[in-house]
Amino acid sequence: MKLVKAIIKPFKLDAVKDALGEAGVTGLTLSEVKGMGRQKGHTELYRGAEYTVDLVPKVELDIVVPDELVGRVVEAILTAARTGSVGDGKIFVIPVEEAVRVRTGERGETAV
Amino acid sequence: MKLVKAIIKPFKLDAVKDALGEAGVTGLTLSEVKGMGRQKGHTELYRGAEYTVDLVPKVELDIVVPDELVGRVVEAILTAARTGSVGDGKIFVIPVEEAVRVRTGERGETAV
Amino acid sequence: MKLVKAIIKPFKLDAVKDALGEAGVTGLTLSEVKGMGRQKGHTELYRGAEYTVDLVPKVELDIVVPDELVGRVVEAILTAARTGSVGDGKIFVIPVEEAVRVRTGERGETAV
Amino acid sequence: MTVASIALLLADAAPPLKLEDVAKSVADNTTAINFVWTLVAGFLVMFMQAGFAMVETGFTRAKNAAHTVTMNFMVYGLAMLAYWVAGFAIQAGGVGPLSTLGGYDQMNRAFTIHVAGHDWGLFGMRGFFLTGVAYNASVFAYFLFQMVFMDTTATIPTGALAERWKFSAFCVFSLFVGGLIYPVFANWGWGGGWLSQLGANAGLGNGYVDFAGSGVVHLTGGTIALVSCFLLGARKGKFNKDGSPNAIPGHDIPMAMYGTFILCFGWFGFNAGSTLAGSDVRIAVIATNTMLAGAAGGISAMIYVWSKYGKPDPSMLANGTLAGLVAITAPCAFVSAPSAVVIGLVAGVIVCVAVVIVERKLKLDDPVGAISVHGFNGAWGLLSVGLFADGTYGAGTNNVTGAVTGLLYGGYGQFAAQSIGVLTNLLWVGSSTFVAWKITGLITKGHRVSVETEEMGLDTPEMGVPAYPAQEGAPEAAMPVLQKVAG
Amino acid sequence: MTVASIALLLADAAPPLKLEDVAKSVADNTTAINFVWTLVAGFLVMFMQAGFAMVETGFTRAKNAAHTVTMNFMVYGLAMLAYWVAGFAIQAGGVGPLSTLGGYDQMNRAFTIHVAGHDWGLFGMRGFFLTGVAYNASVFAYFLFQMVFMDTTATIPTGALAERWKFSAFCVFSLFVGGLIYPVFANWGWGGGWLSQLGANAGLGNGYVDFAGSGVVHLTGGTIALVSCFLLGARKGKFNKDGSPNAIPGHDIPMAMYGTFILCFGWFGFNAGSTLAGSDVRIAVIATNTMLAGAAGGISAMIYVWSKYGKPDPSMLANGTLAGLVAITAPCAFVSAPSAVVIGLVAGVIVCVAVVIVERKLKLDDPVGAISVHGFNGAWGLLSVGLFADGTYGAGTNNVTGAVTGLLYGGYGQFAAQSIGVLTNLLWVGSSTFVAWKITGLITKGHRVSVETEEMGLDTPEMGVPAYPAQEGAPEAAMPVLQKVAG
Amino acid sequence: MTVASIALLLADAAPPLKLEDVAKSVADNTTAINFVWTLVAGFLVMFMQAGFAMVETGFTRAKNAAHTVTMNFMVYGLAMLAYWVAGFAIQAGGVGPLSTLGGYDQMNRAFTIHVAGHDWGLFGMRGFFLTGVAYNASVFAYFLFQMVFMDTTATIPTGALAERWKFSAFCVFSLFVGGLIYPVFANWGWGGGWLSQLGANAGLGNGYVDFAGSGVVHLTGGTIALVSCFLLGARKGKFNKDGSPNAIPGHDIPMAMYGTFILCFGWFGFNAGSTLAGSDVRIAVIATNTMLAGAAGGISAMIYVWSKYGKPDPSMLANGTLAGLVAITAPCAFVSAPSAVVIGLVAGVIVCVAVVIVERKLKLDDPVGAISVHGFNGAWGLLSVGLFADGTYGAGTNNVTGAVTGLLYGGYGQFAAQSIGVLTNLLWVGSSTFVAWKITGLITKGHRVSVETEEMGLDTPEMGVPAYPAQEGAPEAAMPVLQKVAG
């Protein structure tokens, strides 16, 4: 199993959720994060002072999937999340040794 | 060392914290996340329109523990977080290669 | 590649960001979390009742870096985030199998 | 030469200015001043609904915020309509002519009983739906002012019952408060009923004196809160197995304090408006005393908590200020400024002690402190009339010649009348609340939401929507509408 | 002996009290009462701006909250200055002497046309910049009161256009509303213009009667919202490819309800203040009817939604209450309390149905329901005068002798006049909105923000700052100032 | 035939209407109108406390929000009690008879010095605790109105000192503001003291003229803020090593704008109420000028910032509006509408420039802009009386016959008096602030919280509770109560 961690633009969430559904993903966990990277942040104005904010709001998706699904999941995200402009985000794949469903105690791939 | 990542129902947090304490866990990091899965979300009503929200508030616990503790920690969470109804959550176990305590620079299992 | 996960005191964020920049880090993802550990939390007062809050606000940084950079990154965080008092936080290093840049589809170390 | 001949004599002049006409215009002006004052004051009291909504919502958890705020919102309309249908008539039927509002006297029709050689009023019987003789500007002005007071009472229990009360039960129960529970006691205290007659009929000072309603409004609200809070039970997690309490902090302290400021603002209308007369310069004394007592309550609560726990607790400061305001509500017109300060200082301490008693002795779970603020200090306010009234004001109140005078100024009967008022309130309001609660429970199949609903938060299951939807669902996502409705 | 000789007779006394002088003082007092009343009421109406700001901001998303609140904030000043420059003069030029405010009569100068044997007023031509004869206390009082009404209209469309309207376009367009669109219709309805003359000139009841502005204020706002909402298009994501709508919940429901309470509070000034006379005791009837209709609107909306969807929807309750208030605004002075309740009950249902029609039939995206609340119910309010006015008030209105009387009390012409008012509003306001919109678009190079801006949220790109900066950037970080400015 | 004989003659009539009695009733009505007006206006000013609380809390960070809001909350009560104990007596002792409030004249007792052939007032000595001759309705009305003004001053510095000031030091220092610093200057400007005598005694126009307190209230608050902000030092992180500033955005911009609307609302009471007379129709001019200047300030600030930085900055718009209001506060009664607009436009630019000066030249850290809004524009307001007063109002002010007339209308002395007022304010308020600050520091062992507290946020360490507890601890967890307290 792998944990696919995808950091995407917030307004792409709906499209990515749909694409993941089609790729066979049945569950995921989402959090609101802030990202820093090539995307340059932006200038804000507060009480007569301009300043730069280099943190950009992003949504992070954690999706644990069986090894054989990783490719499809990554592809699905790539397609759905891409706008082509800087800051589209990243996908990281991390090994998972075990998964357990709390409700039933099931373990392994059937748990996800 | 392993990172035990547990996604649970928010109101179970207190029980899980207590159980983890008994299992010998001394530290953890918690974040508020939203989950999607079998638990079906719910219907909401806003200005005369019904709609479905498929994201459910969850709490995610990140607990780094020595390998030998993983079993006990998983058991503790399983017991404390279970309600038996859909949406009780998941536990994922992920390998950790190194841990460092910022304050002292200690490394390895003594750092957690 | 590794995922360096650093949990630090919120007001150290600026210093850590600067140090990471100097260490060659170009991107990271940040989230606001709450931590429990040796740092004992604090007493609060609400409507005539004192109670203890054992969760402390922390900032978590997720930084994916090529293997050879891990050492420098960890050092940079250690130096910048340290205050010397309990609760300075932890750094965990987790293996990453793959990284993909959504915008271009690039994979591997060039993607981060 | 008589006035009539002067009138005659003026009549043949052009322009025909007559003293009577001028005098009539003067009286009309006085009436107009009193209308303006009463209405503006009534508006301010209405605005207190917003203050209560903020305080109660700020002091509850985010997951129940939509439920709490909607209770506060709907109680205004629900209790109002019940009061319009029946409550006002029950309350006002023995009120006598509305002397400051033009003297209209067609509303009188009280049900009385004859005991010990006197007629004692029990409730009124005229003015239902504001129709018939009640379709009159003076009556409408009086209605508006009395309505907003009733609504203050109706909103008090929602705080004590927050985070676990079924919304349907809330709706039904509020009709009882506005239509029956409040009006009956208000008749006794303000509508010419038996409590107000304790002076004229039984020689107890000026009878029950409650200038702007420490008793009629606040103690009533506090008693309803006490009984219903007991019947509803504590929130899940409030008490441990061993009976020890847990703190459940609200989610928005600044909002609670903004709300408290709104209450401070509206309270000027509450108290000073209760003259129903802008032509009575005592309004300045009343307003100033109100202001001072509120400040004193906040300060003594702060000092008390600070010296006990080492920190000034913002939520108790706010409660302390309200306690001072509740306490001064009955005596505001009858006491000097230093007395107002003393009444407020005592109130600030009472509320701190009461919060602990309610939670740790009575084992009641009152999320916002409604019982402590309105109940305990409502009683203290009533009694403080019997202590501090200095005999400089209120001559003629309740048809008793002398001015209102408390114990410290030699008026013993007054204190007795006030004490009877407190007891009567506990008895009538307590028992009628019990009955109304049980009837409501039958209609709405219980008062309590399910355990799951309580765990998840009442907002979505009970109200249909979370208070802060973006923190719940996905911040960006527009949610597809489920069910299409034919226009 | 004449008055003069009495005066003489009094003159040799010391102090030389004269009846005329006393009578003059009495009249001055009446004027003072009316000034105080009109100004206080005007202040309350101004405060409604805060209520609108909270409702609209609460009903939009966090990422657009700074934009929404700033539109609400600036519309107050922008439209005000346009009104001061030109709008007031256009509106008020045929208003006649300000009888309750001391009788000042120097403002009259209307442009009229002669048709069918009568002069019909089209717009006023005096009072620009409040200078010259307009530099007078009576005129200033009148200006203030009329200004805050205009500003209510100007703020209504901002809700319907929220989350996608360029701020620069908003600024320019608001000048048109305050300087032209509103004032012309207000002249016709309130400034002595042709709609108000339909009674005297054409025998239709008392002509167009709109006591506090269901039409002049709310329908005007609603019509502007309707037309501009159509021209601006829906928010990205509101409608799916197949035309089905998505729900886009606002981010702060409690704030929207606090705002609604502020509106309930301010509405007392809105309606009861429209007598411009505290000396008219009808103010009590007006205020009470207003209160009752608002409550009824909230309750019927609640019952409607609850029975349809199984849950009381807080956002519709709030809209229902406002609907009741909008509807009672025209008839408030002319109807009995039960009629007020009926008007409110109907309004609460209308708004629920209208929300669905606007979204699913007209395919318009109105984030806060401005069209449904102010448009539909503005029209309903106007018509309800023609139905429910009971002939007990308003004799002499628009120079017609009889009291205002609706269909249910035998007054046929009145209903016709009201209907003409509704149609005229749609025509004038609709067409002038279209023209002003197009001109604005030329000046500001379009009305719509870019797709990127809309996706990201309008706050930072349009306003320069997010509404809740800590939720955006790093909570702890002090941000270095980019550009240094020489002091 | 004398009045007495007429009285006699009327006496044998039934009812015995007498002209004197009628005239007396007329005068009573006038007094009543003035009481109602003064009190309602005072209530509105009190409500501004809520506005200040929202603005200041919105403009600070979430981690300090409970501290900021509680300072705003408690300053109301703390300064009030100090004012009740001593401040009012110091201020009011030379005020003369309260002519609009019934003419009560028992309060006079001023400490004066004899210089250059004249007696100059320094402070009052009667009215401590509102007892003795001060226990009088007229005095109470006057007290209430003056108290809420003082409290505005007392709340201004809390914004400039936010996010780092020890709560204990705040408590003590506020007593000095309410009990001494403000009252002395208020005596000089409004209580018959030497500044107000500059006209009668030294021929400078009407002496210091400050209709509703650009100087007495706002400049005083601004000067306190300036000096104490300098003494307290900047927030950690505000300035970099090289002295360049960082932006530290507040956490709730919409809340700051709602608060600004509340201030706009309350300001009507502030300015128009300062006639202490509803019978003075000039109130309409005052209220309208106030409204226009506020709008103009917001608009010019918007245009200035927009053209400078490319975006309208919501926080500066809000400050600009307040700047306009502060500036019009002194001249509101004496100027035409166009002048009011000009004064506001200038104020909106001044505040934008001042913010930069304060931050980048003076290197002061004023989180909410108190110095720029209240200090700079308070001075501008005072001077603008000396420029724009058009000689149409204020005859008799400060016992000088002529109306108030500024430079542009040929009144040279007036501008001199105003300038002396500004300088005096800086001197007295600045130096007394310095002394009070040092004494406070001795009592509370310093003014500044520890570095750790500042880093963590002041809420929990100083106040005991975070502003938004759910965002701090676990949202669901009920927290066990630590320390049990015996009931």
Ligand SMILES: Nc1ncnc2c1ncn2[C@@H]1O[C@H](COP(=O)(O)OP(=O)(O)O)[C@@H](O)[C@H]1O
């Ligand atoms: N090395 C990294 N480790 C963790 N997250 C990263 C890293 N680099 C980028 N990110 C995340 O990906 C987001 C997009 O990255 P960015 O460099 O701005 O654009 P792009 O993905 O188009 O190259 C960032 O905002 C951040 O959240």
Ligand SMILES: Nc1ncnc2c1ncn2[C@@H]1O[C@H](COP(=O)(O)OP(=O)(O)O)[C@@H](O)[C@H]1O
């Ligand atoms: N494949 C997955 N990857 C990551 N998180 C998941 C995954 N599946 C489920 N989750 C998380 O677990 C939660 C519970 O899962 P769900 O399928 O609803 O119920 P259950 O755990 O009872 O099967 C989800 O809300 C989500 O947060």
Ligand SMILES: Nc1ncnc2c1ncn2[C@@H]1O[C@H](COP(=O)(O)OP(=O)(O)O)[C@@H](O)[C@H]1O
């Ligand atoms: N075993 C763990 N797993 C995950 N996070 C941990 C663990 N132990 C500590 N943390 C995180 O590190 C933070 C600091 O730990 P703490 O024990 O308080 O101090 P220190 O790092 O100085 O030993 C905690 O607040 C928590 O967020």
